[in-house]
Amino acid sequence: MAKLFRAVIMGPPGSGKGTISERIAQSFGLKHLSSGDFLRENIAANTEAGVLAKTYIERGLMVPDNVMTRLLLPRLEEMTRHSWLMDGFPCTLAQAKALNSTCDLDLVISLNIPYETLKDRLSDRWIHPASGRVYNRGFNPPRVQGRDDLSGEPLIQHDNDQPEALVARLRHYKDVAKPVIDLYKSKGILHTFSGTETDRIWPYINSLLSTKIPSRPETDTQHIPMP
Ligand SMILES: Nc1ncnc2c1ncn2[C@@H]1O[C@H](COP(=O)(O)OP(=O)(O)OP(=O)(O)O)[C@@H](O)[C@H]1O
Numbered sequence: 116m117a118k119l120f121r122a123v124i125m126g127p128p129g130s131g132k133g134t135i136s137e138r139i140a141q142s143f144g145l146k147h148l149s150s151g152d153f154l155r156e157n158i159a160a161n162t163e164a165g166v167l168a169k170t171y172i173e174r175g176l177m178v179p180d181n182v183m184t185r186l187l188l189p190r191l192e193e194m195t196r197h198s199w200l201m202d203g204f205p206c207t208l209a210q211a212k213a214l215n216s217t218c219d220l221d222l223v224i225s226l227n228i229p230y231e232t233l234k235d236r237l238s239d240r241w242i243h244p245a246s247g248r249v250y251n252r253g254f255n256p257p258r259v260q261g262r263d264d265l266s267g268e269p270l271i272q273h274d275n276d277q278p279e280a281l282v283a284r285l286r287h288y289k290d291v292a293k294p295v296i297d298l299y300k301s302k303g304i305l306h307t308f309s310g311t312e313t314d315r316i317w318p319y320i321n322s323l324l325s326t327k328i329p330s331r332p333e334t335d336t337q338h339i340p341m342p
């Protein structure tokens with residue numbers, strides 16, 4: 116079996132983690148795992164962790180580390196046969212240490228995007244709350260304005276994506292992410308990409324991953340023996 120590949124993508128809100136993760140998943144056959152999606156699934160299924168997480172998310176707060184690790188680590192442990200890319204976790208040093216005790220990461224991508232760019236993107240970010248799908252009127256607009264492409268349901272904007280809330284969110288990101296970034300730098304697995312456009316950053320990420328990921332991407336497809 117080809118060696119499994121485990122990666123994490125980090126960056127401030129609006130840096131393009133979700134957008135780039137989708138491209139990586141498509142190009143390299145990794146499973147895109149998203150902490151936000153896990154939380155939404157748990158909230159929808161009314162699990163104990165989901166009910167607890169909801170009380171924090173509704174107040175615009177981060178979910179406590181112990182809830183996040185209790186929720187995510189068992190899911191990662193189950194993924195013994197898949198290569199994956201995790202988006203949105205770890206966010207804090209405690210989460211990174213917990214992840215470290217579960218698996219060895221091959222690579223960490225850190226996105227470094229100027230404040231003005233984040234502000235412009237997020238003030239125009241439209242979200243389909245049930246799925247977490249995101250749109251941006253200039254970059255990836257929905258087919259019908261204000262509606263999700265797949266479900267046709269209305270899109271919303273988050274108050275905390277607006278410029279007034281952004282400065283505090285970014286300050287918080289910098290404070291909690293710094294020790295995580297330092298940890299991955301010390302392990303020699305951190306790769307930082309800077310720029311203002313996802314389309315210009317993507318080729319660099321693509322070529323880095325091409326050198327790291329086994330040439331035959333994994334798929335869910337079972338091998339059918341020849342007759
Ligand atoms: N690793 C984590 N630790 C703590 N809370 C988290 C974590 N990941 C997600 N959350 C919580 O879930 C919410 C939704 O996460 P999600 O990643 O979908 O969106 P977000 O906050 O808009 O992030 P971004 O703007 O970076 O895309 C977050 O606002 C936060 O409350």
Ligand SMILES: Nc1nc2c(ncn2[C@H]2C[C@H](O)[C@@H](COP(=O)(O)OP(=O)(O)O)O2)c(=O)[nH]1
Binds near residue numbers: 127134253311312314
């Ligand atoms: N104008 C512009 N918008 C972009 C670019 N890359 C991503 N976006 C959009 C898509 C989203 O609406 C928003 C934030 O991207 P995202 O992938 O949700 O970021 P993240 O919060 O997961 O890190 O910005 C980009 O390169 N240009």
